[in-house]
Amino acid sequence: MENVKILICDDSILARKQLKDIILSYGYTDFIEASNGQEAIELYKEHKPDLAFLDIVMPIKDGVEAIKEIRAFDPKAYIIIVSSVGTQTQLKNAILEGAKDFVQKPYVDSAITEILKRRFEGR
Amino acid sequence: MHTQFFGNFLLNKGVITPEQLIDALKVQAYAHKKFGTLAIHSGYMSASEVEDVYITQTHFDKHFGELATELGYLSADQVDELLDTQLPDYMLLGQILVEQKIITRIEFENLIAEYQSAYEIYDLDLIDEQKDMVEKLLANFYLPEDAPYSQNILSYLTLFFNNLVRFIGEDFTPLNIIVLPEVPTNFCVSQDVEGSFSFLSALDMEPETAVAFASRYMNEELTEMDEYVRASMEDFLNLHNGLFSVNMSNDFSMELHLHPPVINEHTTLATESPSYLLPIIYSFGTINFIFSVKMSASLEDIPAAGESDTQGADGPESGSDRSEAAPEETPDRSEAAPEETPDRSEAALEEMPD
Numbered sequence: 001m002e003n004v005k006i007l008i009c010d011d012s013i014l015a016r017k018q019l020k021d022i023i024l025s026y027g028y029t030d031f032i033e034a035s036n037g038q039e040a041i042e043l044y045k046e047h048k049p050d051l052a053f054l055d056i057v058m059p060i061k062d063g064v065e066a067i068k069e070i071r072a073f074d075p076k077a078y079i080i081i082v083s084s085v086g087t088q089t090q091l092k093n094a095i096l097e098g099a100k101d102f103v104q105k106p107y108v109d110s111a112i113t114e115i116l117k118r119r120f121e122g123r
Numbered sequence: 124m125h126t127q128f129f130g131n132f133l134l135n136k137g138v139i140t141p142e143q144l145i146d147a148l149k150v151q152a153y154a155h156k157k158f159g160t161l162a163i164h165s166g167y168m169s170a171s172e173v174e175d176v177y178i179t180q181t182h183f184d185k186h187f188g189e190l191a192t193e194l195g196y197l198s199a200d201q202v203d204e205l206l207d208t209q210l211p212d213y214m215l216l217g218q219i220l221v222e223q224k225i226i227t228r229i230e231f232e233n234l235i236a237e238y239q240s241a242y243e244i245y246d247l248d249l250i251d252e253q254k255d256m257v258e259k260l261l262a263n264f265y266l267p268e269d270a271p272y273s274q275n276i277l278s279y280l281t282l283f284f285n286n287l288v289r290f291i292g293e294d295f296t297p298l299n300i301i302v303l304p305e306v307p308t309n310f311c312v313s314q315d316v317e318g319s320f321s322f323l324s325a326l327d328m329e330p331e332t333a334v335a336f337a338s339r340y341m342n343e344e345l346t347e348m349d350e351y352v353r354a355s356m357e358d359f360l361n362l363h364n365g366l367f368s369v370n371m372s373n374d375f376s377m378e379l380h381l382h383p384p385v386i387n388e389h390t391t392l393a394t395e396s397p398s399y400l401l402p403i404i405y406s407f408g409t410i411n412f413i414f415s416v417k418m419s420a421s422l423e424d425i426p427a428a429g430e431s432d433t434q435g436a437d438g439p440e441s442g443s444d445r446s447e448a449a450p451e452e453t454p455d456r457s458e459a460a461p462e463e464t465p466d467r468s469e470a471a472l473e474e475m476p477d
Contacts, residue, residue, distance in 0.1 A: 084365025087372035
């Protein structure tokens with residue numbers, strides 16, 4: 001499996017672990033972890049990951065603000081929101097900022113593996 | 124209640140594009156519920172029967188209910204009942220997508236059925252004995268000053284018990300709700316939620332109980348208090364509040380803003396108004412759920428769940444500035460509720476013909 005870098009940003013260590021476990025069992029092993037939006041932006045700029053998973057409700061800077069800054073730096077950034085607050089407004093804001101998908105928590109594993117397939121299959 | 128916003132379900136399925144969703148949400152703020160949508164929602168009519176009435180309506184200048192009765196699809200009592208029925212906003216979203224010819228009415232009916240079978244959670248999906256216990260507990264317990272929010276509080280706590288069953292286990296016994304002016308904490312995680320219905324929520328328990336709680340939540344045997352135990356309590360609370368905000372948005376276009384959960388160990392929870400303390404006994408220990416309504420929003424701004432008119436939905440733009448969200452974001456809702464009577468007539472329902 002080709003090596004790809006995946007950024008996981010969630011203030012919950014548990015949420016990061018759950019996401020990592022699914023991705024690991026799918027076969028990707030190169031992770032960058034952030035626990036708030038600001039860290040995600042900085043780590044994105046440093047590592048330029050191929051895919052980023054962002055939570056919304058986080059301290060310091062939330063996920064939607066982070067998408068905006070990441071996309072200003074890299075308009076091609078492939079960002080997926082994984083959040084428990086999939087409301088009309090949050091969904092709309094995430095889409096308008098350029099999120100590719102919005103996964104409502106709690107999710108089933110296949111919701112994540114589908115995204116990996118879509119992103120990396122045939123690359 | 125549902126575990127996902129209907130618009131997100133349609134998006135994930137690839138039924139609509141993000142642009143189509145955003146356009147439809149913009150229109151939703153001004154859209155009027157139609158009688159046909161109410162009839163489908165109630166289950167009294169199928170999509171093809173509704174379609175038949177709309178086609179017939181092009182030949183006869185009659186109201187939907189009148190024609191549906193003549194065609195034998197509805198009884199007069201059902202028409203009266205539907206005129207008084209609330210329509211959740213996600214049904215209005217579907218109606219708009221039909222009007223915009225993005226989906227057909229039959230597809231809408233099928234999508235709703237699929238959405239409900241996959242994402243609907245039923246009120247108190249508990250064993251009978253326990254259901255009685257929880258229902259008795261929730262009946263009429265709220266404080267007089269919380270009365271305007273009583274429906275919201277009831278929905279919130281019902282969802283809480285549902286989430287306990289889903290994520291921790293159904294082997295619990297709820298004790299009577301205690302009202303406290305302030306709450307001393309043990310190991311406690313709290314989360315503030317702001318909007319036209321603002322509140323503080325918290326989970327408090329002994330550290331050993333927290334370890335057992337986290338073991339259940341993670342489905343993994345934990346032995347000591349560590350960051351995963353803290354994260355489990357935060358996650359559970361955040362998930363519960365997140366799902367509540369999704370439902371308020373899905374049904375009433377009410378947008379709530381969640382703050383990140385905070386840990387309050389051995390302190391006193393500062394709340395503006397009295398707190399409800401719900402002790403819940405599990406075999407592994409007692410967990411305390413704490414809930415306190417914030418009275419910052421003025422009474423006119425309350426979109427009381429189950430009582431608000433779907434036509435008074437917030438504009439989709441309104442929630443964009445989430446920090447100062449609630450009070451300003453519902454300009455038409457405060458007027459909508461008391462003055463909804465003129466729109467209640469069938470003529471108003473049908474004033475936007477296909």
